[in-house]
Amino acid sequence: MSASVDDTLICRLAGELWAVFAPWRGPWGGGGAAAAYLARRSFRSGAGLRWRHQGRDRDERDENVEALGRLERRGLLTRRVERTKVIATRLLDAGIERACSLAGAPCWLAGRDVCQRLAAVDDARATMTHLGMRWTAEWALAGTPPFWAACGNDEAGRANRRLLSELEGRAVPALVRGWLVSGADLNGRVWYSLTAAGRAALTEAPAEEPPAIDADADCALAWREGAHAMQVRFSAAPRSEREIGLLPLPAHGGPIVGPSAVGSGSDDDDVRPRGDVPTPGGRNYAAAAHLATGANVGGDMAATGAAESRPSRPATRTRRTDS
Numbered sequence: 001m002s003a004s005v006d007d008t009l010i011c012r013l014a015g016e017l018w019a020v021f022a023p024w025r026g027p028w029g030g031g032g033a034a035a036a037y038l039a040r041r042s043f044r045s046g047a048g049l050r051w052r053h054q055g056r057d058r059d060e061r062d063e064n065v066e067a068l069g070r071l072e073r074r075g076l077l078t079r080r081v082e083r084t085k086v087i088a089t090r091l092l093d094a095g096i097e098r099a100c101s102l103a104g105a106p107c108w109l110a111g112r113d114v115c116q117r118l119a120a121v122d123d124a125r126a127t128m129t130h131l132g133m134r135w136t137a138e139w140a141l142a143g144t145p146p147f148w149a150a151c152g153n154d155e156a157g158r159a160n161r162r163l164l165s166e167l168e169g170r171a172v173p174a175l176v177r178g179w180l181v182s183g184a185d186l187n188g189r190v191w192y193s194l195t196a197a198g199r200a201a202l203t204e205a206p207a208e209e210p211p212a213i214d215a216d217a218d219c220a221l222a223w224r225e226g227a228h229a230m231q232v233r234f235s236a237a238p239r240s241e242r243e244i245g246l247l248p249l250p251a252h253g254g255p256i257v258g259p260s261a262v263g264s265g266s267d268d269d270d271v272r273p274r275g276d277v278p279t280p281g282g283r284n285y286a287a288a289a290h291l292a293t294g295a296n297v298g299g300d301m302a303a304t305g306a307a308e309s310r311p312s313r314p315a316t317r318t319r320r321t322d323s
Helices: 005-021 029-044 058-073 093-103 108-120 138-142 155-177 196-203 217-234 283-293
Strands: 077-082 085-091 127-130 133-137 180-184 190-194
Touching (some): 005 085, 005 217, 029 217, 058 085, 085 093, 093 155, 093 217, 108 180, 133 138, 138 155, 138 190
Antiparallel strands (some): 127 133, 133 190
8 A cells, every 4th residue: 555645745855854964975066065054054943944846747746735734734844835835844843753654764762862872972082172062973973993994895894884874864863853963074074963952852851752653665765755856956066157166164164073174064053154154145155045945947956058057148238439
C-alpha cells in the first residue's frame, strides 16, 4: 500500500529541512553557504522555508497545497499565506517526529544522545574555544582517529568516513532544534558546539518517545528527493558571469580549525559573522537571498548556457558632434 499524499509531502519537507541544517562542507562557490545560513535563520525566526509548489503538473501541485491545509489542521506544520498563495511552511516538532518515523531517519532522541556525548568530551586535542563558545571536533564524537587521520580511499578510510556520516545524521535533529551548532573549514572538517538550549535540554527529563510508526519506502524516497532538491539549489552556480558568489568566511564566521584552515563557520544566530558580511541591499546579499528563498529564475537548476547567465547590457547611446 503506497503512502498517502500527506505523509510523502511532510517527508519531503523534512528532507529539505535536514539539508538546510546539515553541516555545510561545501562547495564554497555560488553563495550556497550564505543561502544555507539565511534559510536556517528564516526557519529559526518562525518564518519557515519557502514553499516551492512541489509537483509535476498543476493538478499535483494543487493536491499538495490541499495536503498542506490538512497537515496544518493536524498541528504538524504552519503555513504563511499571502493573498491566498502559500509563501512558506514551517514544520513543527510533531511533524518532524512523524516524518522521521515514516522515513526511518534519526529523531530527536539521537540528537539528544549527540548532545550528551558532546558535553562529556574531555580531550584538549579535540576542543577549542572560539567566540566564547566551546567547539569539539567531529572525530572525537564519531570515534575515528584524531585530526581526521585515516580517512582515505582504502577500506579503513571508507569505514571512518561512514562513522562521520552517521554522526552527522544523528546530529542534524539537534541542529534543527537549536541544541547544537556546527562550523566547518574549507576542507570540509566539522566541529560542533552545544548551545544554551542544548544544555537546558540535557538537564530536563526527556520527553516521551512518540509512538512507533512503520517506515515506508515511498516516504523515505520523498525525504531523499527533498534533501537532494535543496542541495541542488544551494550548490547552483552564480547566474551572472560577473558574480563570483560569496566567500566561506562571511557566510559562517565560526571557529578556525587548525593552522592550515582558511576560515570556518558557525550556524548559531548568537554568533555574528565576521568579515565582509553580506548586508541587506548589497549585491552579494541579494544573490544569497535568491538562493535561500528560491526566487532565482530556473528553479532548482543553475543556468545551462552562457546566454542564460550573461547579464543584459543597457543600450548605449553615441554622442554626435559636429565637425
